[in-house]
Amino acid sequence: MFDNLGKSLSNLIRRIVTGTAIDKKSVEEILKDLKIILLQSDVDTKLAEELVSKIRKKCLEEKIPAGLTLREHVLKVIYEELVKLLGEKPSTLIGKKKIMLVGLFGTAKTTTCAKLARYFQKQGLKPALICADYHRPAATTQLLQLSQQINAPVHIGKDPYSAVKDGLERFKSYDVVIIDTAGRNALDTALANEMKRLAEIAKPDEVLLTIPADIGKVAGPQANEFNKLVGITGVIVTKMDGTAKGGGALSSCSVTGAKVKFIGTGEKIEDLEVYDPERFVSRLLGLGDLRTLLEKAKEAEIKPEMAEKIVEGRFTLQDFYDQIEALGKMGPLQSIASMVPGFGMMKLPEDVMEKQEEKLKHFKFILQSMTREEKENPDIISASRIKRIARGSGRPEHEVRELLNQYEKMRKILKSFGRTGLERGGLKQLIKQFGFKL
Numbered sequence: 001m002f003d004n005l006g007k008s009l010s011n012l013i014r015r016i017v018t019g020t021a022i023d024k025k026s027v028e029e030i031l032k033d034l035k036i037i038l039l040q041s042d043v044d045t046k047l048a049e050e051l052v053s054k055i056r057k058k059c060l061e062e063k064i065p066a067g068l069t070l071r072e073h074v075l076k077v078i079y080e081e082l083v084k085l086l087g088e089k090p091s092t093l094i095g096k097k098k099i100m101l102v103g104l105f106g107t108a109k110t111t112t113c114a115k116l117a118r119y120f121q122k123q124g125l126k127p128a129l130i131c132a133d134y135h136r137p138a139a140t141t142q143l144l145q146l147s148q149q150i151n152a153p154v155h156i157g158k159d160p161y162s163a164v165k166d167g168l169e170r171f172k173s174y175d176v177v178i179i180d181t182a183g184r185n186a187l188d189t190a191l192a193n194e195m196k197r198l199a200e201i202a203k204p205d206e207v208l209l210t211i212p213a214d215i216g217k218v219a220g221p222q223a224n225e226f227n228k229l230v231g232i233t234g235v236i237v238t239k240m241d242g243t244a245k246g247g248g249a250l251s252s253c254s255v256t257g258a259k260v261k262f263i264g265t266g267e268k269i270e271d272l273e274v275y276d277p278e279r280f281v282s283r284l285l286g287l288g289d290l291r292t293l294l295e296k297a298k299e300a301e302i303k304p305e306m307a308e309k310i311v312e313g314r315f316t317l318q319d320f321y322d323q324i325e326a327l328g329k330m331g332p333l334q335s336i337a338s339m340v341p342g343f344g345m346m347k348l349p350e351d352v353m354e355k356q357e358e359k360l361k362h363f364k365f366i367l368q369s370m371t372r373e374e375k376e377n378p379d380i381i382s383a384s385r386i387k388r389i390a391r392g393s394g395r396p397e398h399e400v401r402e403l404l405n406q407y408e409k410m411r412k413i414l415k416s417f418g419r420t421g422l423e424r425g426g427l428k429q430l431i432k433q434f435g436f437k438l
């Protein structure tokens with residue numbers, strides 16, 4: 001999944017970010033490739049077509065929002081539409097006491113029971129397990145072995161019904177009880193009846209259906225069928241690591257209204273993730289956390305008053321300081337960079353980042369050692385003042401000069417952008433000014 005779909009999508013995004021010019025023709029090409037990628041991931045043809053035409057409309061027919069270039073807009077729209085395609089916001093299972101897992105043969109029910117127990121342990125809760133599978137001879141041993149790995153107790157009985165009844169009684173004091181049930185080849189009456197009877201006894205807060213990702217777009221209809229017969233509250237899409245069809249499984253669940261709560265990403269007990277479409281898509285696209293970046297960038301954006309000052313040449317060292325502060329609030333440069341579309345992929349040497357960060361910190365010390373007057377009107381800073389500032393900040397004189405040079409350079413560059421240029425990407429230009437290439 002992450003190898004296939006993720007790689008194709010992040011390559012596509014890399015093309016958008018690094019392509020020389022983004023125009024109508026290249027957007028069409030991008031959309032054509034996006035559709036191919038979605039179909040390869042077993043996303044339903046109609047869904048894929050709808051998604052592509054929605055993106056086309058937003059990018060080519062509607063007005064681009066102020067402050068965004070076509071390139072940024074295309075990225076943003078692709079991201080948002082993929083998130084919509086792949087489901088709803090995550091919902092937590094914390095606080096749920098009884099959870100029953102159901103599903104067909106070999107869909108990873110038993111493994112997922114142990115993974116879930118581990119997940120709750122990590123939240124500081126005490127989980128216990130009940131084996132309600134007496135069809136497959138090795139089922140009890142398998143659950144026992146898994147539970148030993150995580151130190152969680154298992155209740156084993158003689159038949160599924162008494163096991164659930166006794167197990168619930170025994171684990172009354174536990175925070176969560178997870179019930180593993182038997183699989184079948186198909187959702188036949190025998191399985192449906194057993195599920196129903198078990199549900200009557202257990203009265204579970206959640207009935208979760210395990211669906212392996214490799215069944216692709218059949219996932220949604222299968223969830224529907226289970227829901228009609230036994231009633232499910234959510235889906236866990238398992239084995240996402242072994243197939244390229246995960247996108248199809250997730251989108252198909254989303255369109256049929258089945259809520260995906262977790263995804264299984266490997267055979268190990270730790271390989272379970274709460275499903276969050278926004279984070280999932282960001283990762284698929286190789287974008288880092290785009291949503292957080294957009295929010296933070298907004299906070300650090302050059303304000304219109306500031307743009308005014310800059311255009312009129314009244315951008316002072318104090319303003320420069322405020323901008324450095326704003327950058328600082330966004331977190332370490334490395335993490336800002338990983339959130340900027342395309343930037344995280346360029347793999348700058350780590351020490352470049354660290355050096356820039358160090359430099360910003362030193363500049364801050366130097367600025368703190370200046371008087372208000374000096375910051376408002378840096379032209380008055382003479383050689384003797386430089387000496388004093390250097391002493392006050394504990395930084396060498398040449399660094400004070402470097403800061404003044406940087407400021408002067410920036411003042412010139414910013415002035416040359418003009419107001420619209422600034423409003424369109426002041427922050428980016430600022431980062432660029434510090435030697436980064438966006």
Ligand SMILES: Nc1nc2c(ncn2[C@@H]2O[C@H](COP(=O)(O)OP(=O)(O)OP(=O)(O)O)[C@@H](O)[C@H]2O)c(=O)[nH]1
Pocket residue numbers: 103104105106107108109110111112133136139181182183184210238239240241242264265266267271
């Ligand atoms: N690659 C991969 N394999 C997994 C994952 N989860 C479980 N498996 C493997 O899938 C196989 C079946 O898992 P089980 O947990 O036994 O499935 P089940 O639904 O309980 O099977 P039955 O009880 O026989 O119906 C095992 O070999 C697991 O190790 C996953 O996320 N990724």
Ligand SMILES: [Mg+2]
Pocket residue numbers: 109110111133139180181182183
């Ligand atoms: Mg099993």
